[in-house]
Amino acid sequence: MNATEIIRKTRDRRELTETEIHWFVDRFVEGEVVDSQMSAWAMAVTINGLTDDETYHLTNAMFQSGRTLGIQSKSPLVDKHSTGGVGDKTSLILAPLLACFDVTVPMISGRGLGITGGTLDKLEGIPGFQTNLSAAAIQEACNAVGCVITGATKDIAPADALLYSLRDITGTVASVELITASILSKKLAEELDCLVFDVKCGSGSSMKSIVQGRQLARTLIDTGNRFSVRSRALLTDMNQPLGTVIGNTAEVIEAREAMTTGNPSDLVTLTSQLAYNLLKLANVNATIEQITEVMTTGAALSRFDQMVQIQGGDLNAVPHLTWTPVKSPVSGVVESIDCARLGNLLTTMGGGRTQKGDSLDHRCAIKIDIAVGDCVQQGQSLGHLCHEKPDHFTDELLSSINWSDTPVTPLPLVLETIG
Template identity: 45%
Template sequence: MSFSAVEIIRTKRDRGVLSDDQIDWVIDAYTRGVVADEQMSALAMAIFLNGATDPEIARWTQAMIASGERLDLSGVGMPTVDKHSTGGVGDKITLPLAPLVAAHGVAVPQLSGRGLGHTGGTLDKLETIPGFRTALSNEEFIDQMRRVGAVVCAASESLAPADRRLYALRDVTGTVESIPLIASSIMSKKIAEGTDALVLDVKVGSGAFMKELAPARELAETMVRLGAAHGVRTVALLTDMSTPLGRTAGNALEVRESVEVLAGGGPADVVELTVALAREMLALAGVDADPAKALSDGRAMDAWRAMVEAQGGDPDAELPVAAETDDVLAEADGVVTRMDAYAVGVAAWRLGAGRARKEDAVSAGAGVEILRTVGETVRAGEPILRLHADAGETARFGAARQVLEGAVDVGGDTPGRTMLIDRIA
């Protein structure tokens, strides 16, 4: 059945509802190049402005899944559960979480991405480990799950190729912030990877994609419904991203911190969120266990080492260290009452840890180290943040300091941070 792209655009422009056949056609035609970028841009803007119904979102997601292959993980021999985060600053949770869950006999098929702008990318972090391979074939991906349980790698180009094209288009047409398009983008990839169940970490706050609670909740609820509609058991946690997560924002810096968590230490907020997500993942897999014990008894670390070695990395190798540092000092005595996550993320990006375009290179060692975080006491003249940059890149410090102006408040007492905001199932 053939349709006119212009008629479909007009339907959404005039706040109409697209039929299943229209959606199937336009996604397939766009993937094949029959529908031009400018036409899909117009349709994306119409959806951005006028929204979409639940049946439209479900069919749109299904059409994007159908544009490529859907992996069959039934032969892995154990339950499969994945986690997806909507992204934030210092969000290194996948690194300790995947091996932690795998240590309980549950396979984690984690297809991850690269950083863009102020949010870091899991693949960029793992590639700071000497020898670590993030590009695996589907056969290698499934084999590693059978042998090791945890695998973190790039998605194959054969999974939801329509989403890959549409995602790039949305990024340059001002249509990223559309809940129907975000939800279908995330869920098409996760459903196509073949996992039995999925836990979503939907972040809320200045450093998150969703700054306010109401749209974050709407996104979480939409994705949970999409998972159910496609036979994937899905739970979402709404979590705080007003303050950076942990003590670091930057690639190798975050790997070091993740290893600390796997060794039974690490920042309290990273441990709290890692354990909370692990509990949800294990529950969906039907495993009754306390994941915190696997952090303290070494099982999670063993699974981490096995995962790194399976992907060609050396878990004992020294990680890259930036040659230059510069400290941001407190201007008064008191307690840190606020640290703007977005500003810290942009500072890390300007130091070289992030990229403005997908093809840009990133620095392994650059980033921001948080020496005093919200709720901690500091004296005037003491360092609050330590900036890291590569040799010869000291000019980046000025650009980072510029965005950090006014990003940290020091004053009286502040209530403790609560990572978990809500749970949606």
């Protein structure tokens, strides 16, 4: 068995065996299969795809390259994974919200790269918050609070960490099969009972169309179910930011406000839907109304603040943000908001990464005061910028908004539920 023959087989659309896939992944982790060979194979997968069995075996091989968390819990272990969107801060609310309903949430999250922000980056906008917990600390947090949000340790799916770093620089990030293996190899380490996927579709996500999103959702669900993880997916619209702010510290502040005021409504609605579907999979009876009440009347906020405290964060030290308004130069109807452009703008401002290891200014942020379909008057506020030199970025913010002379109907927030 050798790496070159495995690359040739995938190049020629010949199916790999379970033994071949496990050998290839194991030797990659050991360093015998070198980066150039894995990169060539990843490109062959991106072009030709994998069968369902190959995707399952790849996921399993990557999962088995590391260890499990070994969380002990009498209640169901549940989690959510989002494929990434602009302004997507649902995890900050969802984890403590679910913990109020007799389930345990050992959420392994990631960092942002490119236009989408990472949950860990947002939480690190809270001074002192620790995102690199040991397995023992994760267990302690789950026992005390019922939820934790942390990064993967080095021994959780190490094959994924090695492969992802290559995919990012070789144009192979968008492969449905590689995305599936990457996501599930880490989630399987949590030994979950139930998992809901939030598959974003639109300008602010890697899946630009509903058709692409549907394919990814079905592959994730089918593969998750083969591992006996009860799985479901929501296809959600990412053609405008979720909530009103984009930026790490700002999104933490908005998430906490949502847990007291019930606004912004789109953020609360989507979080309620995700919680409802996860609890249903876990056989916990709760209505949307009950979930929303727990979210917005203090219980979820109290649980969030406990989680922050046990992970070393100091909410009293979160900096105050100063905003500069950006007013509309025209009157018209908002036809669309280019989320990719907004995500890139935040990166340019210093609030996002272009490559791993980039440092962040957690205070940089963009606030959007309008939504698709709104009728706007000249001079009305379109948004705000939080930066020391906001005038440098005003034109780019204005350029992210497209106008219409006729009424525009926005897409629904939840496009489809699958599984």
